[in-house]
Structure formats: C-alpha cells, structure tokens
Amino acid sequence: MMDTKTYLYNTLSKKIEEFVPVEPGKVSMYTCGPTVYHYAHIGNLRSYIMEDVLEKYLRFVGYDVKRVMNITDVGHLTSDGDTGEDKMLAGARREHKSVMDIARYYTDAFMEDCRKLAIKRPDVVEPATNCIDDFIHMIEVLLEKGYAYVAGDNVYFDTSRLAHYYVLSAQKEEELQVGVREDVEEDKNKKNKTDFVLWFTRSKFADQELKWESPWGLGYPGWHIECSSISLKHLGERLDIHCGGVDNIFPHHTNEIAQSEAYTGHKWCNYWFHINHLNTKNGKMSKSSGEFLTVSLLEEKGYDPMVYRLFCLLSHYRKPLEFSWEALDNVAAAYEKLMRRLKKLTEEGEAEPEGAAEFEKKFAGALGDDLNTSSAITVLYDMLKSDLPDAAKRKLAARFDEVLSLGLTRAFEEEAVDSELAAYVEERIEERRLAKKEKNFARADEIREELAAKGIVLEDTREGTLWSVKQG
Ligand code: AMP
Ligand code: ZN
DSSP: OOOOOOEEEETTTTEEEEOOOSSTTEEEEEEOOOBTTSOOOHHHHHHHHHHHHHHHHHHHTTOEEEEEEEEBOSOOBSSTTSOSOBHHHHHHHHHTSOHHHHHHHHHHHHHHHHHHTTOOOOSEEEEGGGOHHHHHHHHHHHHHTTSEEEETTEEEEOGGGOSOTTTTOSSOHHHHHHHHHTSSSOOTTOSSTTOEEEEEETTTOTTOSOOBOOTTOSEEEOHHHHHHHHHHHHHOSOEEEEEEEGGGIIIIIHHHHHHHHHHHSSOOEEEEEEEOOEEETTEEOOSTTSOOOOHHHHHHTTOOHHHHHHHHHTSOTTSOEEOOHHHHHHHHHHHHHHHHHHHTOOSOSOSSOTTHHHHHHHHHHHHHBTOOHHHHHHHHHHHHHSSOOHHHHHHHHHHHHHHHOSOTTHHHHHHHHHHHHHHHHHHHHHHHHHHHHTTOHHHHHHHHHHHHHTTEEEEEETTEEEEEEOOO
16 A cells, blocks of 8 residues: 555545545445437546546555446436436436347447446446345335335335435535426425335336336336435445445435435444536536537547547546637647657666655555545656656656556557558568569569558668658
8 A cells, every 4th residue: 555645525425534534445436327319428427437436546555445336227307306217217217228239239339438438337337127126125215114115006115204414415415405496396295295116116117127026016226216225335434435426415325315314323424525527618418418529529529539538637527627619629739639649768777766756655645635636647747847757757758647547558569550650661671672672573563562451551762771650
C-alpha cells in the first residue's frame, strides 16, 4: 500500500471524509449499471468513466478492489416513481424486437462503448433477470419483518416503518414529496406517498413481456430491489462504496438504503459517491429526451474516444459539465499535443531516478483529494516539464495511465511498431538492391509489389531508395 490518505465527498454525510474501508486493504464497490433499452449516451458514460477512475485510483494506491455492477434488464419504469411502463418493454416495442433481444443488443453495445473509453469491466456484471430468486427471497424477508405489505396484488415497501427514510437526500421532505406527486397516475395502493414497489404482478401491467412466478403471483421485480439484492449477494452486508449519477440519489439510492438496512438490520453502505450530470445547453442529457450523443457518433465525427475521456477527466466529478463541440475540439487539440510530446520521449536515462517517486506521490495525492482528476493531469504535465530523464518520464506516464487510461502508452507502442516496420522495409529494400545488382529485375519488381500491397511506396532516387507509407 502507498501511504496516501484518500478523501472523498460522501453524499451520506454531505462532507468530504477520509475513506476507511470496512476491511483494511480491501474495498467493496457497487455501481448502478445501465438500463439496456437504448444506447448509453455520453452523459451516462461520464458517470462510468469517473467511477472507473475511482476504482483504478484505489487499486493504484494498493487496495484490493472488488467491483460489482448490475445490468437493468427489467423493472425500471419510465417514471422512477413506479408509474409508466417498463423501459425495456418500450424499447422492444420501438424496435419490434423481444425484450431479451433488446437487452442483449444494448448490453453488448454498452460493453463496447466501455471498451472504447478504456473503462474496465467490473469484476462482476450481473443482469437483473439472473437474480429473480434472490429478489423474491429479499422481499419475503422484508414482508416477514413487517417492512413491506401487499396491496392490489403488488408488494410495496412501507417507508413509514423507517426512522430515517430521507437519509441520503439534501432536499427537504416536502420538496421530495412534490417530486413523487408529479407522477401522472397516483398509485392508490400505496399507504404513503414515498412507498415503492418491490414486486409488480399482472394486475398492474398486463403486457409485461418477462414475468416470473412468485408467492404474490406472476410478475416482475421493482427496479430498486435489484441493486440492493445484487450488491448484498456479491459484496456482503457491509458495503464500502456505492456509485451512481446524482439523479439516482432520490428515489433509487434512498430506496436501496431503506431496503438493505431493513433487511440486514444495520447500516449498509458507508460511502456514497455521486457523479454530477453532463448537460447540454438545454439541460441534462437523457435517453428519454431522444436527443443524445453516443460514443459512435463522436467517432463518426472523427473524435478519438480518448478525447472524450480526457474531456471528462479535466473537470471535477461533482460539478455539472456542459458539453459543447468547441470545448471538445479544444480537448482534442490538447490530447494531440500531449501525445506528440510523449512520442518524443526516448528510452534514454535512468528509469527510476531520485525524484520520480515524488511525482507518483503527488499524483496519488491529487486523486486522493476527492478524486481531483484535473490536478492529477497537471501533475502529469509538471512531470513531463521536469528535468527527469526521458526513460523515467515514460515510466511515470505509463504508471499514471494505469489510472487515467488515456491511451498514453500508445505513444510508445506506435513508435515500437514504426521502428519494427522500418527495420522490415529497410531489409526488403536491401534485398531489392541486391536483386537489381544481379539483374534479377523480376525479383526486384516482386519486392516492390509486395511492399505496395502493404501500403508502402518506394521511390528510387540518386541517393538510394526512399520509402513512405501511402496515406488513406
Ligand atoms: P440509466 O442507464 O438511465 O440507468 O443510467 C446509467 C447511469 O448514468 C446512472 O448512474 C445515472 O445516474 C447516470 N446518468 C444518467 N444521465 C446522466 C447524465 N446526463 N450525466 C451523467 N450521468 C448520467
Ligand atoms: Zn442501482
């Protein structure tokens, strides 16, 4: 372990706190996964990028991290307040496909986006539909303990049974009530406005495609129970860090706390890490607004996905971030410049001279200060400007990139590929020169063609044969 202290803003205490895991040296981390009824937009991906940096930072300073993420493929309704239809069903109807086809397609698309953005796959990725028995078990226990009730063939969580229901939210109770009241159709089965559904049955949503047998009839789980149950299943009863976007604070995470603590009978998660939104000029980027940007779209427009990752890393995760093409262009230029600078580094000098460790410490310190990614990037620039030998700079850049994952080491790899290519071409040119000397012109032409097929163009000059890589 590095002896770096980690400080994180905790939505639970609304303060920056020193991070101390339940078990020394180990971190359990849960992430709310995507609802797979559509492509993830770059706003969703901002959240996953910042969570990825947090996980990699914790590993960087020496923690053994286990991270779990669910895939929401059932139960997330078009309104977070339990009204509307299942988002998955809406997606299936939109595309004239089955819910499972939609789920598979968009889960793969999400994983592909993550790969492009160098977001590490969590240790466990669990689709909700894999865990129906676990949800049913948890709901049964909540009923037994008197925290849930059956009404109109649905099972509800009784929020009035808790002393501290609003534990996560900074808002006043009355304001939250307004949020709940905004639902078009008020659910008459609920004893309290803030109660939420644990299990839906056919009585409410007849056209639901995926349904399972349960003690309460054929039906499907609510969205909130998924995350509580999947987290408890893989990470145990005491969770270190729970992540998500700020829109999940209420009702989703508030309800997760209610269920998990009612179930376990004690405090569940110690640190709540929330990422603020990516906005457009017109407000929050969202899947339902229809107008959203995807990683593929950025690529079509010629942006390297790494540029978007850097765009996110340059601002603090707790601040709203406004997206604009101008801002992205500026970051693209900065990224290119940074890569050029890295490419110029040679392998000369000592790789671990005195002074190198100091930069590593500073880098960890910046991230340990409530994940200040832009300060960490400043440390990278300071390091590159320093008088450390090139070899040490390379090594540190690669080390920092274990957390930043900006593809920085590509700058070194490309050079290695280039020099390999150069060695190969030079060898063939020499072979061709000898063939010509022996008047074996057929062989000389053959070599020229072989290289042309690889996109390498030869030009015979008085100084010898020059070569270049054909553009495009
Ligand atoms: P969803 O697929 O809608 O369940 O959302 C996946 C994740 O993206 C959740 O953690 C959300 O809180 C987060 N999220 C949604 N919209 C945004 C946004 N505009 N900016 C950042 N994160 C977001
Ligand atoms: Zn969740």
